[in-house]
Every structure is written in structure tokens, then in C-alpha cells.
Amino acid sequence: MTIEIDYRFPPGIDAAKQAKIIAIGQTAGTWDARFAHREKSLRSHLAEVVKLETDNQGYSIATIRFPEINVENDIPSLLTAIFGKYSMAGAGKVISVRLPQNYGTRPKFGISGVREQLSVESRPLVMAIFKPALGLSAEDHGEIFAQVARAGLDIIKDDEILGDLEVAPTRQRLAACRRVIEEVKDKTGRTVLYAVNVTGKADRLIEKARLLVKEGANALLLNVLTYGFSVLEALATDPEINVPIFAHPAFAGAMCAAGDTGLSYSVVLGTLMAYAGADAVLYPAHYGSLPFDPGEEAKIRDELRSRNVFPVPSAGIHPGIVPQALTDYGTDVILNAGTGIMDHPDSPASGVKAFFAAWERVKNKQSFELESLPEGALKQAIAKWGKK
Amino acid sequence: MTIEIDYRFPPGIDAAKQAKIIAIGQTAGTWDARFAHREKSLRSHLAEVVKLETDNQGYSIATIRFPEINVENDIPSLLTAIFGKYSMAGAGKVISVRLPQNYGTRPKFGISGVREQLSVESRPLVMAIFKPALGLSAEDHGEIFAQVARAGLDIIKDDEILGDLEVAPTRQRLAACRRVIEEVKDKTGRTVLYAVNVTGKADRLIEKARLLVKEGANALLLNVLTYGFSVLEALATDPEINVPIFAHPAFAGAMCAAGDTGLSYSVVLGTLMAYAGADAVLYPAHYGSLPFDPGEEAKIRDELRSRNVFPVPSAGIHPGIVPQALTDYGTDVILNAGTGIMDHPDSPASGVKAFFAAWERVKNKQSFELESLPEGALKQAIAKWGKK
Secondary structure (H helix, E strand, O other), rough: EEEEEEEOOOOOHHHHHHHHHHHHHOOOOOOOHHHHHHHHHHHHHHEEEEEEOOOOOOOOEEEEEEOOOOOOOOOOHHHHHOOOHHHHHOOEEEEEEEOOOOEEEEOOOHHHHHHHHHHOOOOOOEEEEEOOOOOOOOHHHHHHHHHHHHOOOEEEEOOOOOOOOOOOOOOHHHHHHHHHHHHHHHHHHHOEEHHHHHHHHHHHHHHHHHHHHHOOOEEEEEEEEHHHHHHHHHHHHOOOOOOOEEEEEHHHHHHOOOOOOOOOHHHHHHHOOOOOOOOEEEEEOOOOOOHHHHHHHHHHHHHHHOOOOOEEEEEOOHHHHHHHHHHHHHHOEEEEEEEEHOOOOOHHHHHHHHHHHHHHHOOOOOOOOOHHHHOOOOHHHHHOOEEE | OOOOEEEEEEEOOOHHHHHHHHHOOOOOOOHHHHHHHHHHHHHHHHOOEEEEEEEEOOOEEEEEEOOHHHOOOOOHHHHHHOOOOOHHOOEEEEEEEEOOOOOOOOOOOHHHHHHHHHHHOOOOOOEOOOOOOOOOHHHHHHHHHHHHHHOOOOOOOOOOOOEEEEEEEHHHHHHHHHHHHHHHHHHHOOEEEEEOOOOOHHHHHHHHHHHHOOOOOEEEEEHHHHHHHHHHHHHHOOOOOOOOEEEEEOOHHHHHHOOOOOOHHHHHHHHHHHHOOOOOEEOOOOOOOOOHHHHHHHHHHHHHHHOOEEEEEEEOHHHHHHHHHHHOOOOOOOOEEEEEHHHOOOOHHHHHHHHHHHHHHHHHOOOOHHHHHOOOOHHHHHHHOOOO
């Protein structure tokens, strides 16, 4: 298989001309008689326009096939090759990237591996986020974690903006949360994951990740798009990083939100994350307040699952969303709630319980109408946030 | 000094509301009585809307001040903090980033350091790019380099899409080019820089950069935006990497080309590069075929120079551009030509000579009219590419 990229051009752009510019300008370029002795080699690096279609709105999609020998089996060299200089050439958006199955990096854990870690075979997983995002101490984190972990939570993650800050240094947060992980393990046999946010300059970030794992971290969180795909790939292939990596979509809008430039969300948060070694990928769900397209969301889900990567729809997730989310996702999904757990009217622990109660009701095909719900955590959640 | 960010919103967006969402949602968030004991700490992490102006076209600019304690003195944590989740919230573009002078990473060399390496005090520097971009052998690179280096070139760089590929592995390219560097040094005493493209997964990229430097590399090239700012920062602060780092803008359009989302080119290629430790930064000049705004180009130049970083306007640079480029830039500039040197009608060596002849004529305030030019490399170049 080869590398195939779909570029979309808006009306008014000469798509045939642009496609040729990409196929030549993003590869070997042109050459003259001086390089006749390299003709065969030069030709072997040229890309090829294999399809060009224009719809009735005037949008054109050009499919360009790039030789695999142009890239290094990773995402950064791919992005440089397919959209490096050309990204600055005007209107034109990368809407699909099709890679050979053996391209890139496979997750070490993925859906099956995370399920194995948690000993949870088939139900959806429930994930929380520490809130407030900045300003709590490491001990505060430990206390919050204890409440939700004891209530049955599967996974918690740092807020993505919480780095290695003086108010709650990363290793201290881990130490506080590790005590909770051990307590729950001792008392119930259950594993709870805490995805620690790893930050810093690339070399120190990687060292810190190794250190955190040595000190008992059982999952990591990485802002892939602000730190770089090359950092994710380094962590994902590092033998010492034997824990799942949760990829956060922070900054994705900077490269995906525009209609006619950049790349589609499904390419960046679906395809590229899945080929860069992420075990689970967070991305905006269309249930919430972010203006997210359900079609792109579905593509992300499918791209991730095709590589055994856990989809983690986020934003706007609360217990009342569970029936709709399970209709859209089935059970191979991590339901990731920030305020939807932490701001439960009773307590964060009740927030967790409300999710599990919602799951039970979905399994039993029971109604989510407020009056049909028994008193308790789920009813309080539905009264506050409604249902979908 | 604090961190101040200008966000621009198009007409129809409630900018006051969005500014508040950013100031709260991108920092501590909201909290309730449970966190009363942390009130002071939580408040200290909140950002503040310090200015909001709407122009007569309906565009609003909100200035938001972020506490320095929210970030880690680097670019990735800054981007996550100011535009992580919010980048996905709809229309809104980061158009200016103002950082404390002591923020981030300073270049090890910059304008003064590169001039010192080359023993060139004040004239503009001339830089070439290997062409064709893909398909030549390491020996071909050495031969091309020999021609332009002997003709007086200051710097050459790999094409950004040329990674560590089988056709011309990075260490072999370096070996072939190092012989040329040594030959020129021996014969003329001049230093010629070769910016070798460093690629790979972050950990291996950093190791490879160290190895290349050990093996005689005297400059590096990095595709900062596809590999990650954290990688640039790692290289720029690594004591073993005692050579200048040239930052390439590949992929910048993905995050900068849209009118109402992403970040301005001057933020990404000017401010962020300058605070991430680049010694010289390439970016599109408005002279060429890329649709680049002269105002943004001027801002990039000024942002870079304010941190002693060499501006490297690229694309569309040929000898006929030199008078205009020097009017726009003065002499603290690296004139970077790909085809403008390699496709000179006579030879790449004549391409280099044409640039130096152009510089002499600018110094002597002589005309660039074709008929006024003496026979030779410059006249051939002007006959082919014209003048500006």
C-alpha cells in the first residue's frame, strides 16, 4: 500500500494545477540535464495525482499518492512531506490521510491493553478530570482522587493545563494519587488509572516520563499537538514507558478549525494520533458546547478503533448523555467527564455513581425520564444537567 | 512583566463573553465553597481581561493577561495555556503574544554568533538550498556543495523534506559535505555552514543531533512545527549542541493561514520561534509566489531581531530581489535562495556570484537595469528572473 492524501480546494482554485504543484513541489521538484544520471532515483520520489473530482458546489478533491521512501515511518516527516511548505500556499485543506497498515507506531496497550490493566472486559469506562484546573495542592488532588476512586471510577486525568507547577509539582501529585491507587487496589482489587500530565522540553519530558513510571505512574497524559508528535512517538516506543498514553487534543483547533486551510479534525485527532502510538485519544464530543461536527467525531472514533486505540469523547459529557453516547459508540469507549463528575450536586463520588447507574439503566433498557428514576445520584444529575 | 495575549474575534462574536471564557476557562475555572481553603491560590491562577476594543469593521481585539505561574517558561505549556482547549471553540485568532524578556530560551548564537562563526561582520549572508530536494545521493550533495561553497556561499541547508532517507542518509550527507567545509577552510580560511536536517522520534532526533555535531556538523535544520517546539527547546538548551539551529516554517500555514482561527504567522514564526531558542528562522518573503503579507513579514523580522535571531526571508529570493530585500531588511539578514541559486542559467556557482555581485552594486548604489550590467553572472540572473 502507498500513502494517499486527499486535499480539498474551494471554488475558484485551479485544483488540477495545485495538485500538480503538490505532487512535484512537495517531492523531488524539477531537474535538468545535469541530473540525468539520477533520473531514475529522482523519478522514484515524485508523487502522483491519482484522482481529481469536483462536486456541484465547486469544491474539488485531489488524491495524491506519495512514495513511502520519501518519509521516515513517522508523523512529523509525513506532515513535512505532504503539507510542509504547501500549507503556506493558500486555500487547500488536508481532509484524509490513508497510510499503509504497517506505517508508524502501534499503541502498546490500546483498547484491549487498557481493559486488561483494569480487568474490565466490555463495559464503557468512566474517566474524570481534576477540577479546578489550577491552584489546588498535590494533597488536594489526592483527596479528590480518593473520593472518586472509592466510588468506582476507572480513570482520572490531570487537567491539560496543569503542568509541573510550583503549586502542585508533578511528582508530588503522583505521590498523593499513588497512595489512593494502592488503597483501592488493596481494599477492592481494582486498578484505577491516573494519567499524569508530562511536560517540559522534549529531552526532559521523556526523562520525566520514565521517572514517573518508575515512581508508580500507571498512565500518562500528553498534549501531543503543543509538544509534538515526535514526543508522543518517542514515549510510545520507549520500552521503559510501559503504561498507556492518553493523548489530549489541546491546540487541535489551531490546525483544524478553518474550513479551507489546515487539516481535518479526523485526520489530526483520528488518523495521525492512531499512527503515532497513542493508547487513548481525547477529542471534543458533539454533545457539548464546542462546535463539533458529528461526522468528524464518527470518523475519529473509527480511525482510532481501526488501530485498537480507545476513543475518549470529551466535553459536555454528563450522566444524561450516557444513553446517546452508547448509541453512538457502543461500549468500547471511555466516557470522560470534567464538571459532569466534579460538579455533581451531591459530590464528585455521586458523580461517578451517577455514571454507573446510567450504564445499568441503559443495559436494562430503562427510561431516563426524571420521574421514572429512583432517588439518588443519577436522578440528581439528570435534574441538574438534563438528558439527551 | 506578565504574559499578554491579543485575541481577535470577527464580527458577530460576543468578544466580551469569549474573553471571559478564555480568562476563566483556560485557567483555574470555577469553584465552589468546597475549595474555600484554596481561594487565594485559585485566584492567583486566573487570567484577566485587560482591554477590549472593537474596530469599525466589527472586529474585536481582547487583550488577556495570564499569570506566569500558569506556565513552565516554554512554548508548549504557553500554547496549551492560552489556546489549548479554546482553539476548538470557534472563530477567534491569536494575533499577538507578549512575553517577559526573561521568558523562554535565548539562542546560543543568533545574529552575532553566526556572524562570529563566519567572520562576516556586517554584510548580508547568502544561503542556498540543495535542489532537487529528493533523489540525489550523498555524493551528489557533496558535489553541489563544493561548487557553491568554492564560489563564496556562506550557508547551505538541506531541503526540509529531505530526512534520513535511504537514498542519502543524513550522516553520509554530512560526511560528504564536511569534506567541502574542510577544503574551503584550508584553502581560504572561510567557514561555510551546512545546516543538516535533523529528524526522527524526539529522543532519537536529539541523540542524532548530538552525534552529527560530534561528527562535525556546524549547523542544524529543524522543522519545528512538525517535530514540536519542545524539540527545538531541547536542542537549544543542550550543551552538546554547540552549533546554530535554523528553524524551518514547514506546516506553519496549517496553524496560521486562516483569517479567523489559529495564530498569526508573526506569532508562530516570529515570537514563538524567538522565545524557543532558534538562531535563525526561515519564513516566506512576500517577494515570491506564496501569498504572504508584507506587514506580517515585517513583524516576524522585528520579533526575531529583538532577540538577536537571524531573519531568513525565503521563497522567491533571486539576485534581482537583492536591492528591495536590503531596503526592507538592511544588512542583518540571510538571503536564502533555492532555485535562485541552483537554477542560475550558467551554474549554481554563478548563482552565488550573482548574489555577491548584486550586493556590491547595492553598496555602490549602481543600477540593476539589464543594459547597465556588465556581462557575467548577475546579468544572466537578471535576464532570467528580472528585478524588483
